[in-house]
Amino acid sequence: MTDADHDPVSGLESATWWTRGKAAIIDALLFFGAMLVPVLLVVVAVVMAWDEAADEFSFTGGSVGLLVVGIISGVGVFVWGGWLFGYRQGVTGSTPGKRRLKIRLVDVDSGEAPGGAKGVGRWLVPGLVGGIQGVGNILQLIDILWPLWDSRNQRLIDKVFRTRVVVGAEATESTDDWMPSSPIS
Numbered sequence: 001m002t003d004a005d006h007d008p009v010s011g012l013e014s015a016t017w018w019t020r021g022k023a024a025i026i027d028a029l030l031f032f033g034a035m036l037v038p039v040l041l042v043v044v045a046v047v048m049a050w051d052e053a054a055d056e057f058s059f060t061g062g063s064v065g066l067l068v069v070g071i072i073s074g075v076g077v078f079v080w081g082g083w084l085f086g087y088r089q090g091v092t093g094s095t096p097g098k099r100r101l102k103i104r105l106v107d108v109d110s111g112e113a114p115g116g117a118k119g120v121g122r123w124l125v126p127g128l129v130g131g132i133q134g135v136g137n138i139l140q141l142i143d144i145l146w147p148l149w150d151s152r153n154q155r156l157i158d159k160v161f162r163t164r165v166v167v168g169a170e171a172t173e174s175t176d177d178w179m180p181s182s183p184i185s
Helices: 017-049 061-092 096-100 116-130 136-148 156-161
Strands: 103-107 163-167
Touching: 017 061, 017 096, 017 103, 017 136, 061 116, 096 103, 103 116, 116 136, 116 156, 136 156, 156 163
Parallel strands: none
Antiparallel strands: 103 163
């Protein structure tokens, strides 16, 4: 028996680096577009509190309210991003960008969507690694560029979580089906 006999995704075509990149750009535009409102609220609160004459901050009830709403809504957008680009991607195999470009995430062992935990891990770990002072951004760059020379077009994070991004319009649902379908899927 060959390796291909044991690999349920061996017959599937890997998504190219460019296609994956375009899907990531669509997803990033959605995430940062949603994050724009909380950031603007925080900036407006800080500008309102800045007292140029005294060269210090003087927060009033209104500026504190805007700051709190901005921070809470920013946390909400971050949680939404983890759900949509992490958990939902793991459960359905796709994100809005992946659906648009007809590619999907699959588990290399089963050929199905990898599940919510792997999806969240694939979304969260690169961000945590990128936060490491000094080497984090270099590691992220290597991870993003890795599919250019990898035979299966996998990022390093795909290798860690044993996933692949393949060409195909519809991903199969994983066994992690306790949540209803997303209205935006």
